[in-house]
Amino acid sequence: MGILTLKEDRPTPKEVYNWRIYVCASIASFAACTIGYDSAFIGTTLALPSFASEFKFAEYSKDNLALLKQNIVSVYQAGAFFGSLFAYGSSYYLGRRYSLILFSAIFMVGAGIMLGANGDRGLGLIIGGRVLAGIGVGGCSNMTPIYISELSPPAIRGRLVGLYELGWQTGGLVGFWINYGLSETMAPSHKQWIIPFAVQLIPAGVLLVGALFIPESPRWLFSKGRREEAVKNLTWMRQLDADHVYLSEEIRNIETEIESFNADIGQGFWKPFQALKDRKTQWRFFLGGMLFVCQNGSGINAINYYSPTVFKSIGITGSNTSFLTTGIFGVVKTALTFVWLMILIDHVGRRNLLMIGAGGGAFCMYFIGAYIKIAKPETTAGSANASLSSGGIAAVFFFYLYTAFYTPSWNGTPWVLNSEMFDQNTRSLGQANAAANNWFWNFIIARFTEQMFNAWGYGVYFFFASLMVLSVFFVFFCIPETKAIPLESVDRLFEMKPVWKANKRLLAELASTQRESNDVIEGMKGDDEKVSEAHSEYKSAA
Template sequence: MTNFKFRNIFAKTEERPTPPEVYNWRIYGTAIVASTASVLIGYDTGFVGACFTNTHFLANFGLVPNTGSTDTTVSNLISCFHAAAFFGALLSYPLSHYYGRKVALIVAAGLATVGAAVMLAGVTGSLAPIYVGRVFTGLTVGASTNLTVVYLSEVSPAPIRGQIIAAFEIGWRVGDLVGFWINYGINQHVPPGNKQWIIPVGVQLIPAGLFFAGSFVMLESPRWLFQVNRDEEAIRNLCFLRNLPVENGYMVWEINSIRDSIETQNAQIGPGMLDPAKEVFVRNRKYARRLVISAMLLVIPNFMGIQSINYYSPKIFANIGVKGTNATLFSSGMFGVVKFICTFIYILFIVDNFGRRKAFLLSASVCSLCFWYLGAYLKINDPTKAGNVAGPGGKAAIGFMFIWTASFILAWSGGPFVWSSEVFEQNIRTFVQAINAAMSWVPIFIMTRLTTTMIDKMQYGIFFFFAAVAALAVPFVFFLVPETKGIALEDMDGLFTKGVPAYRAHKRVMEKAAETVIEEQTSQQLFDDRQSSKKAETKYVEDAGANQRSGREELRV
């Protein structure tokens, strides 16, 4: 027992010694401000399902509940947001390429604010403002899933980059939680009428406004500024974020690393807007392979069941034995609480300590087991059928639903965004992340369109489908997804060296970085020794000269 040691869960994986000043309030504050973009995404997830099926919302637009045409209209209202998000992610690339991350985020935030306001005009009884507002906010959300994670990856120090990017997830969960509980509170306390849907629609203006105001406060990405030859501003912004003077050794290393990397990429890839596309799809297929891996990492979790639960959780909880409108809404709200708490656990203890890769593997295994049980339980004893009662198995099913939720959030909710934003070079990062973000919205669109049909047609089989996807994620991650924690963005290419398996790549890159640091320290020591030697020789010569002069003076005397 004397050899047993507790691991410091707050220890940071550093590629090289990092001054403590780097971990300062400025970088964490930047992450919080930028994460307001994701509050809007989370809020939409939390409020829209119950709001658009509210009887007073339907009555305002002349829609009859529980009819095929109404179900189609509601599905269209939900999914047009996701379709717009797909195009918003793609359109964000040229905007950020020419005008920078900050300007692109300001434009996106302004569009969201307008969209949220336009939706309120739907009180007149026309669905047109609802559709227009949903498209505007969808464009913003799609753009922010690209721009925000790229921006955060570019401004954050390597040892805490996972935490900083995962702050995007905090905003998502805050919005998610608020959306769920606003619906629950309205159901409990707001008298029947249009207020029951106008209030949650109007609340969208708050996260949209915060995002718009916050986008003016953020500094432009230093890496983008270096890329467009605005070096003086880039150095000023980087020194502010690192809380270090420009002459500090760490700053000298980081500035030179970024400059060298961008110069190399400009020579190999080119600085033009279409150059990344040529590099990825024509000249260098290694990036195409990496893009497939990162895109799949964003697609897989959205087929593991999270989107179905996000938008249709009341119906799913009812199917596994939770009875009554208030009970199902409360269960959905607690589902949001679990996601919120687990997001903080992920950021504080997992992403930069336990690591991205291990979390993916463990989480996928647990998620698969949970849904195999849920599917088997519903096949054997479906509590929605006459004569069946939920019993202990139903309570266990509800418990497994929450275990599944916790496990998913502790890896697959924010982890794919963290990983995909890290593994590409500066010149192609925004381009490939635009594709990644767009691809992430494809399964969301599909699942929000098909979930109700899958529940009705597949019944218990929908959980077997989700379980199978989670099971397939395990070998995918093991063989193709290397760990990225603690590695500088400029060194990510080493993780994908041909012939090095994913499960060994991280150790290899860290060892190489350690050797480089030792070589630099040795070179510096040799330089210091030479300087000391020169000073000693100079002092010796000076002393010898002084002694000779003293001897001559004595002879004269």
């Protein structure tokens, strides 16, 4: 098999891999552009001399200024935590598509409120607007991976959900560079720092308009009994007739899964919570949350939100130099996200990426921490002729190497896994749990990073490195490989032991069942009724 060859759960017509699913996934992924932009621009905006001057940062003590910055950054994550939970309710009643429309509109209101802030009014409008904007992106972070995974053929599901991560990195790239460009081309002024806040409205507006034209998730429509509309949307996405054998099998898969769940638990807003009584479901919710504990334990969001502070700890001084270094960091992340999206996620697999990324990233963090402890670069950073030593250059190299390990592994893979590991009726609740965990741990990092650097210094790097080492063992023993597994077969995947062999064993089972069905159908050629019955029996067995 070539590196771009797709590994399919069953023979798939080429029409299924069409432009429509890519367009729908791309439009939904503009939610991630908004999230990525905000995570990147806010740290460098707070470091702009024009922003610091207008809001009188010089009058604050070191500790009080750290607290103020942390509050500005972290209220956004606090809002996102609640937004991700609210999205469960909107998803149940409104669907995936209308939830995207609703939460993108909430974000735009919050972003608009921020534009009213100035030195006379104080930071209240920025803080209040960021809470509201956070609710908006929290809801979108819940809905986007679910929507994409539910319209995706299994063989390219990782790639399509990966568009969400690509959107995140594209927004981040703009966010990392915008203040470097403004500081180079504009004199310090109110306009200089307000522009980055205004740019937030662009990707949110594209999502709001685009979501008006994309179809609702067929799986959600099936779950609500709107079969005719669901079949219509599915035939449009797959570019196949409703009576095509591939589409017939997919429809039967979805309906069988829904019927099975309804028989065990039933329909209703609170019914999925009853599934939490099952230990197996509890375990999956725990795994989904822990993936984001590990993701944030890598230290990436400390870098995203406080990149000037991070680079200062290595010995890089001057706001423009810090902005430039941060911008290069954004370029590295975005470039490697393309590699992850097009090749790695659906070929190397989820488990291998996470373990390699955590192991390599830990080594880099240990090196950076050791350099800071030995060289103490901050003690010479303020001198007039200060420049990076060879050790400092090596530390910067290892910082970018850390980025190269982290980006194609922990950046987007937890979102892919969480979009795949739940059945139809717990998927929205499971994603709400995952998104809430993501934003909760984002909040913790955003709220305490500045104080951690003030108190621990190089110890911050050792702390994150050690957490990454632990995550290698967590993934190996707890996370099964979901690559190429149909969503309707995920329950069976999580039943198989040992975890590290489950994917191969399940794919072998599915292939064996497919061969048996084909043999039966081959012997029944000419009898359409028996062929149809054989297909039904095969899908029920699978």
